[in-house]
Amino acid sequence: MPLEFLLILVIGGISAIAVILHLTGRSHRAVLLPEDARAAWHRHFPDDMIVDVTVAHDGHAALVETEQGPGLLWSFGADTVGRHLRDFDLLDHPQGLRVLFHDFTAPQVTLHLSPDERRDWQARMTPR
């Protein structure tokens, strides 16, 4: 197959699929309820003992207090990803906070938080 033709086919195919998925609502991020967040955390970390779960008002992130330490769960496309809050930096963001994990597989998360939430989360995320 000529390379130009292959290239056009690949770029055209990927673009077409992306547009169709987006227009049919497949880009929506997971919205979490507290019980979803609990189940999702246990899915990622089955051995953690969850003490408390706080879901952000937009439903796209949850602060999870566990006996193993605090963790952050967030919407990742239609699914979720979680990381323990061990090795990270916290930055201010106009809409809330930005978490920079020192983790090549989960570099950063932007949290959309109300001013009250932001104060609360910042206090609870900062290592004591």
Place this chain on the structure above:
Amino acid sequence: MTETLSFPDPTQLAVPFFIAAILIEFLWIAMKKRGGRYETRDAVTSLVMGAGSVAEGILLGFIAWGFLMVLWDLTPLDLGTSVWALVACFVLDDLRYYWVHRFGHRIRWVWASHVNHHSSQHYNLTTALRQTWTGTFTFMMVVKAPLVLLGFHPALVLFAGGLNLIYQFWIHTEAIGKLPGWFEAVMNTPSHHRVHHGRNPRYLDCNYAGVFIVWDRMFGTFVPEQEDEKVDYGLVHNLGTFNPLRVAFHEWLGIWRDITQPGLTLRQRLAYAFAPPGYSHDGSRETSAQIKARHLARHPQDRGTPGFTDRPPGPAQGLRS
């Protein structure tokens, strides 16, 4: 046989078929409202990984090709290019695939290349195309050496490998349940391969087959899909990025960071590269065996059920059918 023997690259020719099949699967799911899930960024990442993998083949394919051609010049055997030679080559190459795939899950160096295929939390036809960019660096082309030395021309071997990957495309779907018993007994199917993509402790490290599931049954790595345990797709530690560069290279970077950390013995450094994924010198991570053991500690009733049948090595193991 002539040195200029060439076969078409089946994976490139299949691209239009891949695109059409993805659209059909998506429409089917959208209409029936069951049989799988699609997510935009997940699908795009998978497709870009697939395109990158084809590009890697075009750019670096000459390395494996050159290696196999050296062996071809050495071997006195030539099985020709008859239909029977192709059939024999296809079957033996599938056995080759089984072992390369098994190494891909049991040796971190090879896992670093293969991990990206398992990095989606979705399971649909786009997941099939989430292929490695770094296969050449695993040096797993050496497992093709016996085929060439037996007298299969490298072009035939690569053609068989391409057909194998194309076969595996259609089994990456939740739209097909279980197929007739005889088919599930012999062939790799959507049901068997769903299990292979599971991160459930029960489903770790099983069903390595490409085309014929009989290899897993023969070598004791077969686990059937359980009615009462839905497959949870993805990695034990799921990725928090859709960036194809991170998806492609994260485990290689992990190996580099691990083997270069200060204060390790040479043996520990080698283990970080070549031991099973999850090895750590200080016990801070878990291998699949440890994950299964921990699961059994919490759920002792699962001991002896599929995926949890490992017995201590003994004479009984040789009698296992």
